[in-house]
Structures are given as C-alpha cells and as structure tokens.
Amino acid sequence: MKTKILLAAATAGVMFAGSVLASTLDDVRARGKLNCIINTGLAGFAAPDDKGKWTGFDVDFCRAVAAATLGDADKVNYTTATGKTRFTKLAAGEGEILSRNTTWTFSRDVDLSQTFVGVSYYDGQGFMVPKALGVKSAKGLDGASVCIQTGTTTELNLAEFFAGNGMKYNPVPIETNAEAQELYKAGRCDVYTTDASGLYATMSSFDNPADHMVLPEIVSKEPLGPVVRHGDDQWADIVAWTLKAMMAGEELGITSANVKSLAGKDNKNKEINRLLGKDPLQGISKLGLSADWAVNIIGQVGNYEEVFEKNLGMSTPLKIARGMNQLYRDGGLFYIPPIK
Amino acid sequence: MSTQMYKPGSYPNLPPPPGTVGFYGWIRNNLFSSISNTLLTIVSVVLVYYLIDGIIGWFLFDAVFDADSKIECRKINDGACWAVITRRVGQFVYGFYPEAERWRINISFLTMFIAFAPLLYPDLPKRKWLLWFSGIYPFFAFILINGGFFGLAKIEYSLFGGFMLTVILGVTGIVCSLPIGILLALGRQSKLTVVRTLSVCFIEFMRGVPLITLLFVASSMLNYFMPPGTNFSILVRVIIMFTFFSAAYIAEVIRGGIQAIPKGQYEAADALGMNYWQTTRFITLPQALKISIPGIMNTFIGLYKDTTLVVVIGLLDPLGIGRAALADTKWNGLSTETYLFVALFFFVSCFAMSRYSLWLENKLNTENK
Numbered sequence: 089m090k091t092k093i094l095l096a097a098a099t100a101g102v103m104f105a106g107s108v109l110a111s112t113l114d115d116v117r118a119r120g121k122l123n124c125i126i127n128t129g130l131a132g133f134a135a136p137d138d139k140g141k142w143t144g145f146d147v148d149f150c151r152a153v154a155a156a157t158l159g160d161a162d163k164v165n166y167t168t169a170t171g172k173t174r175f176t177k178l179a180a181g182e183g184e185i186l187s188r189n190t191t192w193t194f195s196r197d198v199d200l201s202q203t204f205v206g207v208s209y210y211d212g213q214g215f216m217v218p219k220a221l222g223v224k225s226a227k228g229l230d231g232a233s234v235c236i237q238t239g240t241t242t243e244l245n246l247a248e249f250f251a252g253n254g255m256k257y258n259p260v261p262i263e264t265n266a267e268a269q270e271l272y273k274a275g276r277c278d279v280y281t282t283d284a285s286g287l288y289a290t291m292s293s294f295d296n297p298a299d300h301m302v303l304p305e306i307v308s309k310e311p312l313g314p315v316v317r318h319g320d321d322q323w324a325d326i327v328a329w330t331l332k333a334m335m336a337g338e339e340l341g342i343t344s345a346n347v348k349s350l351a352g353k354d355n356k357n358k359e360i361n362r363l364l365g366k367d368p369l370q371g372i373s374k375l376g377l378s379a380d381w382a383v384n385i386i387g388q389v390g391n392y393e394e395v396f397e398k399n400l401g402m403s404t405p406l407k408i409a410r411g412m413n414q415l416y417r418d419g420g421l422f423y424i425p426p427i428k
Numbered sequence: 429m430s431t432q433m434y435k436p437g438s439y440p441n442l443p444p445p446p447g448t449v450g451f452y453g454w455i456r457n458n459l460f461s462s463i464s465n466t467l468l469t470i471v472s473v474v475l476v477y478y479l480i481d482g483i484i485g486w487f488l489f490d491a492v493f494d495a496d497s498k499i500e501c502r503k504i505n506d507g508a509c510w511a512v513i514t515r516r517v518g519q520f521v522y523g524f525y526p527e528a529e530r531w532r533i534n535i536s537f538l539t540m541f542i543a544f545a546p547l548l549y550p551d552l553p554k555r556k557w558l559l560w561f562s563g564i565y566p567f568f569a570f571i572l573i574n575g576g577f578f579g580l581a582k583i584e585y586s587l588f589g590g591f592m593l594t595v596i597l598g599v600t601g602i603v604c605s606l607p608i609g610i611l612l613a614l615g616r617q618s619k620l621t622v623v624r625t626l627s628v629c630f631i632e633f634m635r636g637v638p639l640i641t642l643l644f645v646a647s648s649m650l651n652y653f654m655p656p657g658t659n660f661s662i663l664v665r666v667i668i669m670f671t672f673f674s675a676a677y678i679a680e681v682i683r684g685g686i687q688a689i690p691k692g693q694y695e696a697a698d699a700l701g702m703n704y705w706q707t708t709r710f711i712t713l714p715q716a717l718k719i720s721i722p723g724i725m726n727t728f729i730g731l732y733k734d735t736t737l738v739v740v741i742g743l744l745d746p747l748g749i750g751r752a753a754l755a756d757t758k759w760n761g762l763s764t765e766t767y768l769f770v771a772l773f774f775f776v777s778c779f780a781m782s783r784y785s786l787w788l789e790n791k792l793n794t795e796n797k
Binding site: 090127128130132133135136137138140167168169170172173175176177180182245266269270289293294295331335404405406410 | 433444498499500515516518519524527544584586644647648662739740741742743744748749751753754755756757758760763
C-alpha cells in the first residue's frame with residue numbers, strides 16, 4: 089500500500105514537473121525549431137521531394153505554425169510516425185504538433201487526452217470504380233466485389249452502408265494501399281474503397297486515370313486536423329488560429345503575393361488590418377506572437393486556398409475538387425470566427 | 429559393317445562412335461533423345477526466349493533511367509522507370525542527412541571496412557596495429573555520424589534514413605549482440621544459480637516476444653517510463669532492442685555449439701589443471717564458436733533483414749524511403765521498381781555475409797572429413 093502511494097506520488101510528481109516546465113511556445117523558441125509529427129508518406133499530404141524536402145498539405149501546416157511562432161517557415165524538424173505510433177509520439181513530446189491526416193473522433197479527443205484544434209480537411213470514405221463498369225452511383229454496386237483494408241473503420245463503414253441499402257458485396261481483404269492498387273488494377277475487385285483523398289491519390293498513380301472515377305457518395309465523416317497535447321491552452325490557441333488565419337486569408341483575399349503590400353497600407357476592410365497587424369489584435373501578446381504573425385504565415389506558406397491547390401488541387405495529379413473544403417460563402421464548411 | 433580381325437591382346441583403344449560424346453553427344457542424349465524430348469526442348473527454348481526478352485527488355489532496353497516524373501517516363505518508353513531510383517539515390521543511401529555533411533557518412537562507411545578487416549581476416553599483415561583502430565572505431569564513427577563534438581554539426585536522428593540506417597542498426601546490433609550472446613550462453617551453462625537464472629530469464633523473455641513488440645516498446649513505452657525532458661534518442665532505443673533480441677538467439681546458437689563439444693575435452697582440460705576461464709578461453713569457445721558459425725551467421729542475416737521492421741515505428745529505412753518516394757505524386761505507382769531496388773540491396777549485403785561465413789567455415793575446418 090505504502091509503495092503504491094509512493095509510486096503514485098512519484099508519478100504525479102514527474103507529470104507535474106513536466107507540466108510546470110516552460111510552455112510549449114518557450115520550448116519551441118528556445119530550440120529554434122518546431123518539431124512536427126507527419127505521415128511517413130501519403131500522396132498530397134506528406135512526401136519528400138527528390139531533394140529530400142518534405143512537401144504536402146500536412147507539411148505546409150507545420151510550416152505555417154513555424155512561420156507564426158518563429159518567423160521562419162523552414163525551421164521545422166519533421167518526425168515521421170505511422171498510424172499506430174502517432175499518438176504516443178505526440179504524448180511523449182517528440183513533437184509539438186501532430187499534423188498527420190488524423191481523424192477527429194470522440195475517443196481520440198477525450199480518451200487519449202489530446203486537443204484537436206480544428207479541421208483542416210474534410211475527408212470521407214468513397215468508392216472508386218472503373219468507368220467501364222458503367223456504375224454512376226454507389227447505390228448501383230449490389231453484388232460487387234470490394235477491395236477493403238482489414239481492421240480499419242472503413243471496413244465497418246462499408247458493411248453499414250451496404251446493409252443500410254439492402255445490398256450485398258464480396259469483400260476482398262487487403263493489408264496496404266499498395267496491395268489494393270495492384271489488386272484493383274488486375275481486376276480482382278470491381279470497387280476500391282478508402283478515404284476519398286486516398287482514392288484520388290491511388291487514381292493518380294494509374295497509367296490511365298481517366299478510365300476510373302470516384303463515385304459521388306461519401307459514406308463516412310473523416311474530419312482531419314492538427315492535434316496538440318492537452319494542457320497548454322496557449323499553444324492550442326496558436327495552432328488553432330494559425331489554421332484560421334490561413335482560411336481568413338482566403339476569405340479576405342490575402343495571398344502570398346499581395347500580403348506584403350496589404351500589410352503595408354491602410355485597407356478599407358478593417359479585418360485585413362487587424363489580421364495583418366496594422367491595427368494589432370487585442371490579446372495577440374497573450375498568444376506570445378508578434379503582430380506580423382499572419383503576414384509570416386500567408387507570406388511564407390500561403391492562404392488555405394493556395395496550400396490546397398498547390399498540394400491537392402486541380403493542377404496536381406491528385407485533382408481533388410474543393411468540395412466541402414471551401415469557405416461557407418462558397419458552399420463549403422469553413423466558417424471562421426471574426427478576427428476581432 | 430566391315431569386320432576387322434585383331435590378334436588376341438592387341439585390340440587398339442578405339443575412339444567412341446562420333447555423336448555420342450562431347451558437345452553434340454550431350455545435346456543429343458539430353459535434349460533430343462526422343463520425339464517428345466525434342467518437342468519439349470523446342471517449346472522450352474521459345475518460352476525462355478520470350479521470358480528473358482520480356483524481362484531484360486523491361487529491366488534494361490525499354491527502361492528509362494532519367495526523367496522528371498513517372499508520366500515523363502511513360503512518354504519516353506514503357507519499360508521500368510528507374511528514374512525514381514536515380515533521382516533519389518541520395519535519399520535511399522543517406523536518408524535526409526544534410527547533403528553538405530554526407531562525407532561524414534562516407535568516411536565512416538569506408539573506415540568501417542578497415543576496422544572490420546583485422547577482425548574478419550586473421551591472416552592480415554600488421555593485424556595488431558589495425559586492431560587498435562577497430563577498438564576506437566565505434567567512438568570514431570559515433571562522433572562522425574552523430575556530430576556535436578569537435579565543431580561537427582549535431583545531426584538530428586530524425587534525419588537518419590535509407591541504407592545508412594540499415595547499416596547502422598544492422599552492424600551495431602550484430603557487433604554488440606555477439607559478445608552479449610556468448611556471455612549469456614556461458615551464463616546459461618553456469619553452475620552459479622543466480623547467473624544461470626538471470627540468463628535463462630533474459631533469453632526466454634527475449635525469444636518469447638516478437639521483435640515488433642520490442643520495437644513498439646522502444647518507441648512508445650519507454651517514453652512513459654522516463655521523466656519528461658529526457659532526450660533518449662529513439663535510434664539508441666531501437667539499437668538496444670535489436671541487440672538484446674539477437675543476443676538471445678545467438679546465446680542459444682552458441683549453447684548448441686558448447687553442448688556439442690565431447691565431454692573428453694573438458695576432462696582433458698581438468699587433467700591439465702586449467703581453471704574455468706582457461707578452459708572457456710582455450711577449449712570451449714574456440715570449438716563452440718567454430719561449430720556455431722552457420723547458426724550465428726543465420727541469426728545475423730535474420731537481424732539485418734529484420735531492421736526493415738523499424739518502418740512500423742516511423743523510421744525511414746530503405747523500405748520506408750521507398751514508400752515515401754511512392755507517396756510523391758510524381759512517382760506514385762512505381763512500386764515494382766522501388767521494391768526491386770531495395771530487395772537488390774538486401775540481397776547483395778546478405779549474400780556477402782553468407783559467402784564470408786562459408787569462407788570462414790572452410791578456413792577453420794580441421795575436422796577429419
């Protein structure tokens with residue numbers, strides 16, 4: 089009993105000692121680099137280019153936070169994590185942000201003691217079929233053979249969708265995305281199902297992407313976003329508002345090209361002045377950021393639209409349409425609180 | 429048929445009938461001895477021709493060695509697109525190690541052979557001097573690769589990757605696990621209860637747990653045990669796990685060798701008045717190790733290949749680099765080329781190890797065959 093109490097006290101002491109150490113922002117500033125946990129490789133989200141430089145949608149978000157906190161988007165150390173190790177890596181302090189296409193769920197948010205600071209990409213499970221199959225809707229897939237990754241939530245979603253519509257399917261179980269590509273190309277399954285972004289990535293790898301299509305039905309909700317540890321609200325706010333600043337940039341028409349000139353003058357739209365530090369936002373010093381934080385973000389990384397189009401959009405091989413990932417005024421789901 | 433008479437005892441040695449010996453004879457006997465055999469031969473030759481033609485064509489003649497992306501590759505030719513390898517060969521070899529600092533890896537790698545030479549080849553001239561270098565090599569390599577001393581820039585472990593990571597993990601694991609394995613094997617045979625029990629527990633635990641579990645322990649669990657702020661590189665943690673895992677296997681292999689030594693050897697040692705350490709050094713180990721060479725090498729090759737498992741904890745070994753390359757939208761879909769290249773690397777390294785062990789076996793072979 090006594091040892092138990094001692095052990096508990098020691099643990100609590102260690103944890104407490106951990107939490108009263110300098111704030112996350114101070115740690116990052118002292119190190120001069122932001123540690124960011126990213127995917128080991130996912131087309132459009134995180135992948136090294138030929139020079140060994142990481143690029144992608146998730147990577148650009150790390151860069152944005154570095155630009156906001158350190159003033160230099162290149163001051164990032166990337167740590168790669170698999171789906172299994174990402175949360176422990178974050179909890180263990182190997183990174184300040186987990187920016188790794190992570191779906192926001194109740195248990196991850198609450199049970200794992202993490203803070204999801206917002207949604208950067210609304211994904212959802214979809215279906216890819218060869219156009220030759222002649223199917224225009226997922227409702228017409230009765231009796232199809234479906235390539236499905238075992239042990240994932242997509243497996244459950246698939247079963248629910250087919251059962252809910254009174255249809256039958258033959259599952260073709262697979263382990264990895266690469267395996268699925270091969271089986272699908274070889275015609276072993278009529279349909280491949282995973283997150284829509286993954287489907288577009290797979291499709292872009294085919295020799296004739298135009299022969300395939302992603303069906304319009306999205307059968308699950310997969311809101312992806314950056315994650316931070318519980319317990320440092322200042323840091324969570326910084327990360328959350330970095331994301332919002334990128335979206336606000338799109339809303340206000342601020343791009344990496346015009347941000348410098350907009351920041352230098354008095355704009356009619358006062359919200360631009362506040363975001364870019366002309367009329368400093370009240371409380372920005374509480375965040376520990378300088379007045380030009382948003383200028384750094386948008387100037388060095390870009391606004392949300394630029395980042396999306398550069399990594400995932402129509403000009404890339406992935407050719408992902410904005411869809412839900414637009415501002416509310418364009419029919420999407422991003423509704424940013426006022427910058428006041 | 430003409431008949432010729434010979435006097436008894438004077439038959440000359442006639443040459444065999446033409447067409448039954450030599451090249452033609454062999455071909456006739458083995459490939460065209462009957463109608464069905466002839467047909468089979470022709471069909472096989474045609475098949476082999478098409479296979480080889482297709483494979484070599486894909487590998488070499490129709491292959492593209494330099495292009496900017498997979499799409500460009502396909503425009504140039506329809507064979508393998510090796511551009512994904514040639515464009516990223518630096519990444520495959522060094523991971524994300526900064527380009528300006530890569531000479532440090534090169535020097536470490538080249539001097540590694542100098543350090544290993546006196547250990548691997550006992551007949552080397554000036555062996556004693558070289559052994560000194562072998563002794564300091566681990567520190568030398570650590571300082572060079574890791575940096576942080578003598579004005580060398582410190583390199584973050586997260587930048588390590590590629591073949592360099594495999595070699596670091598593999599070689600360190602192999603070098604450290606052999607002595608630990610020997611000690612464990614001796615400990616397991618020991619008459620001292622505490623030593624024996626500890627050795628048995630360690631060996632059985634390590635052998636009873638999958639390596640991948642140990643890697644997860646290294647990557648996740650250890651973080652919870654250590655106070656926050658301790659910066660205990662994951663690379664070191666993983667190397668320790670690899671070493672322990674392989675040491676347990678080595679211990680069992682060597683134990684097999686020790687038990688294969690006839691009892692008479694020990695009795696002879698006792699009769700000569702040797703103590704335990706003398707017996708171990710001069711009688712037990714030389715024979716036991718020689719017997720266990722194939723088993724030890726087997727374990728080493730296994731360990732070397734198992735280093736690819738680090739990909740599950742997010743370290744980018746060649747396989748991980750390959751996957752990351754495939755995630756680049758420029759190269760997406762070239763999995764065959766990437767995996768073949770990685771396989772080739774592992775085959776070359778493992779085949780070299782296996783050849784060395786054969787050479788050593790033959791060299792040390794004093795058995796009366």
